[in-house]
Amino acid sequence: MKTALVTGANKGIGFAIAYGLGAAGFRVGVGARDDARRSGAVDALRAGGVEAFGVALDVTSDDSAAAAARFLEAEAGGLDVLVNNAGIGGRTDGGAQDPTTLHLDALRTVLETNVFGVVRVTNAMLPLLYRSTAPRIVNMSSDMGSLTLQTGPQMAAYAPSKTMLNSMTAQYARRLADTKVIVNAGCPGLVATDFTGHTGERTPDQGAQVAVRLATLPDDGPRGGFFNEAGPVPW
Template identity: 75%
Template sequence: MNDTKIALVTGANKGIGFAIAQGLGALGYTVAVGARDDARRAEAVARLSATGIDAFGVALDVTSDESATTAATTIERTAGRLDVLVNNAGIAGRIDGGAQDPTTLDLDVLRTVLDTNAFGAVRVTNAMLPLLRRAPAPRIVNVSSNMGSLTLQTGPILAAYAPSKSLLNSLTTQYARQLADTDIIVNACCPGYVATDFTGFNSPRTPTQGAAIAIHLATLPDDGPRGGFFDDSGVVPW
């Protein structure tokens, strides 16, 4: 496994996360499938393995410090290092009863969404950094959304979800600045409005199409961009 690149994708049991795992696996990466649910994680690993992809499951709840630390131990034991981290795990949060109307915002919903979408990325990234530092060309990709763009202000008003992605974009730039003199390249991406259970499958855009930008950023050359926010068309203003 020494010559094989290792990629961890969080929330990889379905949707865009699974498509990212599939895409990296097809490029020859060994894929660590990060997911909370044991059965769904095992099923995802089996589906990937059935297509010839080298994959293994990693129990990972991004809202738990202990889980992130344990996941890093699992990857170290299995692979010894990490070449790519894709922070894909995310939730939309409840919207019933005006929970994400800013004028009636449910702060518990805001906390819950931030804990997965922003704090989760920090937990996992910091747990994995020692393993990433062992890789020759490490890459971190944070899966964001243009709904977090203060410039574009796209999508419905979701006063927990949209700010969680604005924060994730800001964290991305902070990591990129701090790691500027290292080999670790950090960027964020917007997969677009993709047909998943997240969107009620209400889109013609497939998870494979949505995954393409994350895969691109995960495989950037050493002189690739740092601290940016990208979609299929290029730089996303935010």
């Protein structure tokens, strides 16, 4: 059985991605910082028929990412799919994400999770992914990071973090072009979760579909692209 790790999988889109990958036949590692929430998510996934296990993971910590990789080696013997789903919107009070009054601490905090966290976890997991017969990396992005579309409210920490994440996705895809590792970015759309204050008409299950599709691409599937459920999203 192939193994997938989903970061930020204790609720919302991450939980739905974990469920979708489990339904697709993966054994799923639920990556999350909070012990109780992680355990609850694992129990809920198992109740739904998914073979799930918890992975203690704080994406802002080098030591945590390294420990998670060692745990996956011991627990599952390797890794086939990494979904970098963990992300934060960042504070918005007091003009914190107005570009003219942008709080640099807010920007740093968002980048630490949404960009540095993806690099940290990806590089920790790559030695395991290299050994897989069909390794896939999916970075969960947002069309708010699209320089062409420029959708959503102005959030001068969050939106640029997703622009940078898209660029990092392209960088990884170029570097790994001669390997079996396929890397893409996915946009779930505006999904009603805690993250969005439960605004939006899309459900977590709908938002998870693009991630499950990109995680199960055939060997000749696209590389270094940005996609939503309907197809390519402009950069």
